Amino acid sequence: MEQAALPSTIERQPRIAALLGASGATGQKLLPLLLDDAAYSKIITLSRREAGIVHAKLENRVVDFDDLAAAFKGTKVDDCYCTFGTTIRIAGSQAAMSRIDHDFVLEFAKAGLAAGATRFAYLSAANANAGSSAFYARLKGQTEDALKTLGFADLSIFRPSMIIAERDNRRWIESMLFPLLPFVDKLMIGAFTKYRSIPVEALAKAIAAFSGQQGGGCQIHYWQDMIAAVKNRPG
16 A cells, blocks of 8 residues: 655745635635645636635636646746546536546646646545546546656645535435444544545645645655644644
8 A cells, every 4th residue: 555654844935836626625625724824925726717715815817727728827836736626427427527637637737837836736536546447546546647747846646535525516425425434434444544534624734734745756645644644734
């Protein structure tokens, strides 16, 4: 099992971060944390519509997702965060979901890299595996593998299992499982610990901790790593 080493903390001049997925369940919790983070002088969000948030450090760019590179023109970026994704039910087909969960993510990463970003945080899934027979797991794994080839100095991949969050589009299986999670989680021990559920607030805090960490390459974060990051995060 691939485990993440605890990365060292870093102190730098205030940086600029770009966030794709600010309107999603995790992104909505992550954005305020990034805005409150003294490590950043500016947070740029890329979305199809206005974010509806006013903050001195926030620059919301309404962009054409078929030309994400254009959103970075004339911009210097240090860190990129991606919590972007959808479900097969919303996308409507595997091809449409692949366009969103793979192609757009890679285009965002490449555009960020071209704009100077050296660090990338990506929200994936606990069962991500490019060789899986399950479409969702295979898609996430393929996206991870593609990100690894781009050459980011620091690439943090977060692999949560069930994310506990209020959603308007909650999947039926989530509605059935959520009441059982406190009992199921207790059974997830040893190699199965990584499949424990995580509240979206804790997940967002774990991803936000990336701002002050330096892993020196690719780091894979499972449940236990994310919980440790939350406990160790200042404030």
